Amino acid sequence: MNTTTATNKNLTAEEVQTILQAQRDYFASNATKDLTFRKKKLEQLKQMMIDHEVAIMDALHKDLRKHEFEAYATEVGFVLADINKALKNLKSWAKPRKVKTPPFHYVASSYTKSDPYGNVLIIAPWNYPVQLLLAPLVGAIVAGNTAILKPSEYALHTSNLLTKLVNETFDAQYIKMIEGAVPETELLLNEKFDFIFFTGSTNVGKIVYQAAAKQLTPVALELGGKSPCIVDTDIHLDYTAKRIVWGKFINVGQTCIAPDYLLVDQKIKDALVAKMKFYMKEFFGENPKDSEALGRIINEGHFDRLSTYLEHGDVIVGGQTDREEKYIAPTLMENVDLEKGIMQDEIFGPILPIIEYGNLRDAIDFVNSKSKPLALYIFSKNDKKIDRILDETSAGGVCINDTLMHMANGHLPFGGVGDSGIGAYHGKHSFDLFSHQKAVLHRSFLIEEPIRYAPYKFSLKIIKKIMDWAL
Ligand code: NAD
Secondary structure (H helix, E strand, O other): OOOOOOOOOOOOHHHHHHHHHHHHHHHHOOHHHOHHHHHHHHHHHHHHHHHOHHHHHHHHHHHHOOOHHHHHHHHHHHHHHHHHHHHHHHHHHHOOEEEOOOHHHOOEEEEEEEEEOOEEEEEOOOOOOOHHHHHHHHHHHHOOOEEEEEOOOOOHHHHHHHHHHHHHHOOOOOEEEOOOOHHHHHHHHOOOOOEEEEEOOHHHHHHHHHHHHHOOOOEEEEOOOOOEEEEOOOOOHHHHHHHHHHHHHHHHHOOOOOOOEEEEEOOOHHHHHHHHHHHHHHHHOOOHHHOOOOOOOOOHHHHHHHHHHOOOOEEEEOOOEEOOOOEEOOEEEEOOOOOOHHHHOOOOOOEEEEEEEOOHHHHHHHHHOOOOOOEEEEEOOOHHHHHHHHHHOOOOEEEEOOOOHHHHOOOOOEEOOHHHEEOEEOOHHHHHHOEEEEEEEEEOOOOOOOOOOOOOOOOHHHHHHHHHHHO
């Protein structure tokens, strides 16, 4: 049970409005746009993470029993790497980007200028409660915005700690963290922000999108879904099994891009399952419950939801549970009922259904019968098959012959498509996402062309010719 509570229960609309108005005034002062200021704030965020690394990892352990290796690699270290990249590249990212100017405009130059949106709202989930709150914040800072942060109410130790740290590190008029659950989020969503960055479920994403639409606020929605993993016969069996087991059971499967289900060529299924069982034992031992490397389910509600999935097919390995400890063993399943929750909803836990396919067409059709996923995994050495899957399916991102690792490449945009989200971030993509690309055409007073002005002495024929040539 979580013993902590959110620090600002009974938040009122007036309090939210006061904070937001202060942030609007601060943004209007132009202070946040200065590149040196942005760098300084990134440095402060970095120092905050470094100074409190141990406390942050401890809070993550309390909330999710995250092993320190996972806590560093996927949370603290991930954010630090994002900050370092932003510090290194801020100047070049912020430079105006020149574009061509057709001769018709002579004499002129054209460029896009990255403008901060202004006052940003960031809403985060509980599964990577540091990374998914602070990586978007890096984007907001580097692009020159102010921000209000709303962490998840489920990872309360982390939420309490980060709220304290963030609110001590930054002035409220610049960055303010507000804890709370649905009512507090609703209060925030009632206000007019200039940009909303939401990470969470598809269902809540729709609520956020509707609230944003009322104010015509642009959004990034980083949502979830069922990420398929297609396994061909032409693979390195050992690495395939190892990489799938790792990607599925890290953070006990509570990862938005975890492989949700396997689609395996029936010819290789038994061999793959045998290898996966081997690696599950290698990683988590004979009794995974005793393994320090395996975390826990966030709360009883999610534990109960996941437990019912164990009845939606046959357990190959795993299946043990302990509600008191919120423990579910890493589990492989087969013969799952495609109409039941396990194959209708995002699993978001340590249960991996394995579905066989006879030919690739069936596997592709199966993927396409579901909503567009956040991630899609392909294991194959056959380039033709890889290209076919890439061409014939849609997903936020694709990782070939590995799991999760596409997200760890900060040069790639990370985000969904369709039901799995709108907008993408990380590295420079975060800078772009949190900026409006202002189009600028800069003309000179050097010459004046008479063609466009009334009373339109030039014939339509001439203007057609000029436009044809010049645009
Ligand atoms: P969630 O949608 O329940 O909650 C996310 C945030 O929304 C929380 O801060 C919560 O307080 C708030 N919220 C919840 N209900 C609300 C409501 N009715 N009105 C307003 N705000 C509300 O998601 P979660 O359970 O915290 O996280 C799990 C989901 O997030 C999964 O679907 C997962 O795939 C997805 N996710 C996506 C990414 C990504 O990067 N695309 C990353 C992590 C998690």
